[in-house]
Amino acid sequence: MSLSIYNTMTRAKEAFTPQVEGKVGMYVCGVTVYDLSHIGHARVYVAFDAAYRYLQHLGYDVTYVRNFTDVDDKIIKRAQERDEDPIALAARYIDEFYVDMDALGCLRPEVEPKVSTHIVEIIAMIENIIANGHGYVVDGDVYFDIDSFGEYGKLSKRSLDDMRAGERVAVDDRKKNPFDFALWKSAKPGEPTWESPWGAGRPGWHIECSAMSEKHLGMGFDIHAGGKDLIFPHHENEVAQSEAACGVKPFVHYWMHNGFVNVDAEKMSKSLGNFFTIRDVRSVYHPQAIRFFLLSTHYRAPINYTERNLEEASHRVYYLYQTLLDAAQIMEASGPLDDGPMADGAVVSALPGKWQAAMDDDFNTALVTGIVSEPLKVLNDLMFGKKAKKKPGRLTTMAGLLEALQPLLWVMGVGTGDPGEVLAEMRAMALARRAITEADVQAAIEERVEARANKDWAKADEVRDALLTKGVQLMDGPTGTTWRPVYEADDV
């Protein structure tokens, strides 16, 4: 098997062959930093972080570039409302973005260019576009002449006729075609501006990604990714700009786009009031659970954000960490691994091929979230199953499974934290969601211990069941009674 990627340009899965053997250049459109990032952003960057990790796992030397749009209409508007310098406001939200991305386990890209530090490259590219006959200047503004670029629409599969029929565009007499888009905008009062051959002004939105990807990856690089909403017009315009400026075709070899996040099966939007920032969601669910949830649907499909789905993801991540913690403790307490050949050797040897086949198929993390269940079940059977302790090769099998799980967990970016710490954090968040305190649980445990000491089994069961209906399951073990969160009473 080898990696195949669904390419939006050809609408087909294609075998992945990098332009330079052993190396991959990957560009993902970043955020416009004027506010906290939302769960839709989390999806984009978690999805492509998993792809980035898998490419590294395959041995590629990956250069991952993700930009920050720090010069933009929305930033300027927000800064004016707050009487703040727009670049300073953007810098603040860049810091906030890192806080969320780090929590979600997204590795930092190799290069994170900003518009404000790439004005020279942007101006040079616009000059090339004009020199090649694809751009024109009107009163200090520069527009891309889409009628001069015959292939305009090739990524989004829209013809100019469709666009004219389907969209209402404000009439602007200064443009040759209403769909011509701005490469450079002339200076307006209160906006950040830079000098240019066309007078003071600032770049349009689309040109930055063309200029920054060329600078850091060169023309004709491997992968360009982003949300589906960017296919048109942003990525369509990038294709036009880059290819018009440099004449290198294609400027990108594989276009990847992720699907939307719906909330309770509806489109997420501020006007519907179902809009969640990553910060909102992180205050309720552990970032490891959020990440697992986001990877549990294939990146191209729409994903449905619901409390139930987040609870279920929390439950599965809790089980993963509990298994890892239990296994680590048992392995640590055990002697050398000389208990014979592996008891479930086939599960161990099949694991790498299984999950890598899923990832090779257009980064199917959804399948991997299912594949991880079997090794976890085998580990638990080996640890706690009825004759497990007498099973020959028990420890050797456990060690083999744990080792085989490592690269899978690293690529998924889940199960890589300290198990004891993550479990404690998840328990605290689960209690908060259930509106009960650790003290409530301890009081119930003591009440039940007392009932059992008095042989009042009915009372003991009543205490246990009352907690269970609140999503807290008590478990009796050699070290006394412990508890774990469950996401529905009927789940146990």
Ligand SMILES: [Zn+2]
């Ligand atoms: Zn972009």
